[in-house]
Amino acid sequence: MRIAFYGSSLLSSYWNGAATYYRGLLSALAALGYHITFFESDAFDRQSHRDIEMPDWARVQVYPASESGVHDVVEQASLADVVVKASGVGVYDDELLEGVMAAARPSAIRIFWDVDAPATLSEITPQPNHPLRRVLGQLDLVLTYGGGKPVVAAYRALGAARCVPIYNALDPATHYPVPRQVGLAADLVFLGNRLPDRETRVDQFFLGPAATLPKRSFLLAGSGWHDKPIPTNVRLLGHVGTSQHNALNSSALAVLNIARDSMAAVGFSPATRVFEAAGAGACIITDAWEGIEMFLKQDEEILVARDAQDVAQHIGALAPSRAAEIGLRAQSRILAEHTYARRAVLVDKLLRETLSARRTAAVA
Template sequence: MKIAFYGSSLLSSYWNGAATYYRGMLGELAKLGWKVVFYEPDAFDRQKNRDIDPPDWAEVVVYDATPEACRKVMARAAEADVVVKASGVGVFDDELLGVFDLARPGALRIFWDVDAPATLAEMRLNPEMPLKKALPNLDFVFTYGGGPPVVAAYEAMGAPVCRPIYNALDPTTHHPVPAEPRFTADLALLANRLPDRESRIERFFLEPAAGLPDRRFLLGGSGWHDKHMAPNVTAIGHVGTRDHNAFNCSPLAVLNVARDSMAEIGFSPATRVFEAAGAGACLITDFWEGIEMFLEPDSEVLVARDGKDVAEHLAALTPERAATIGEAARLRILAGHTYERRALEVDALLRSEGAWRSERKSA
């Protein structure tokens, strides 16, 4: 069984927050017998900033960001049993929806949304959006967050079936490691600078830092080089996935700040939540609906509703309590939220739908 997956990038996490999700999910599906072909454009300098080599569990096809190259890889959709177009490829997103028309008869057609709140908002503003027109002809919409609000919204717009396939942990790649001095801090945050998250990062990270001049704050991620910050904040730029474990294990605590749309709709834990928990880090997160589905507030995660809460959590946090919270989070995520579990869910959906189609065809 072959999956043709058209996404942003499997090889690079540079300006590509979905990389960990793709790797964890597709790597586990490959273990279940799926042959994965991942098509990614050479765009946004991602190929110059690869943080993994092409994996042995997937064929990765990198194509030029030109219309001709795009058409060539789209034609290969006809080779697959399952055709997936992900959101947020960044180039030719509307054109790539054409892979659903090029899929062979009987193939499953799936739109996999890695930013459902943003996609839904765009479709509400633009009723003529090509994706909205394509929804009724798909077999599934998968999302990596959103819960009941996203499911209801997608199905109201014509998707036959919408299923959240949440972010998770790959314990072989994200796990405890020794602390490294270069990542030492009282509170660390890993987040690219994005318009719909910047004000929340100011409130939950930069303002508490300014109010705690004796504490050290560390900011990883791209785009912050010209942002005014207090002297006790160190911005270190892009942090590749190979350094995420050390980044999470070295500070007293790490912070998660959701984007505006993710926080508003809830049920949308970022990959950073699972990476930090897998490393045994003490996580402080901004509040969003549904967090208890993944981690228990106060015992497995510290929840903040504003920057004042962040500062209070940090002031009360001892190394011993931080270690206790981090270990509890790690055990909770290992028990119920790994990519192995998520892949089994996807595999069951795909095989069930495929078997139903085979039975209907032979009847």
């Protein structure tokens, strides 16, 4: 089957945390025989910050971030068997959603793929005339980056025929242990862009513990932190391309995961970074959110922190040998249960079930 996928960017992770999620899932679907065209706009300076070259498992079409550019790619939805509009493209999102779903053939499977479901639901729930609300009942599937039963129930209440979480996962060919780099060594590293719904939690779970542990070393990676007041024992790395994530995760004593506000509130939304770090065999410390046990076991495969004091206590008590043991257990669990190959099998099953249901309905 041919998939037309309209998302933020496959080629660049610059201000685009969904990049590795798209790459892992779509490359795994390509391995199952799907033919994928990914449409991404030339916006937010992403094309000058590409992390990968054009892949051999998908055709990528970059279009101008303009009305005419959107018009040209919308028409191509008519050529696909599966039409996917992802959330958070960043430019002309509403026009793309309504355009590609209108252009899709009657026989095509229509999907909205939400990579930030809690935030999307917060936006559309009070707006009955929101473009997504207007087309929701026409879609075959809503797939989400996470969110568990709360997100499924919320989308169903708004009229979605079917909503299924497709969680983040690991691509073991991309994220794996590498030799430690002295220049990236630290007691704790956090990788994430500076965003309004994340910054307060970074202050609490990362900068707060750093201030209370002046003799320990901390690395803060990601875009937007350059003018942030930070303790003297915190180093800033700026944007770190995906090609350097393995080295970053393999060089620190521990890697910190901090959920964005909405995802922490809903739970069941492990970030891509959790799986990347586990793939590299890193010891992960995460802020607390509901559903962690679905992916990793507390105190054996991941360390959980309820507040800044917990983070500081974990770092203070963490010997390199225990960090290595936790990292190895996490890597083993993720490789066994949470790879993109497994996620792609689930997506393939959903698509085939949708087609089968249509055939049954047509006969009836």
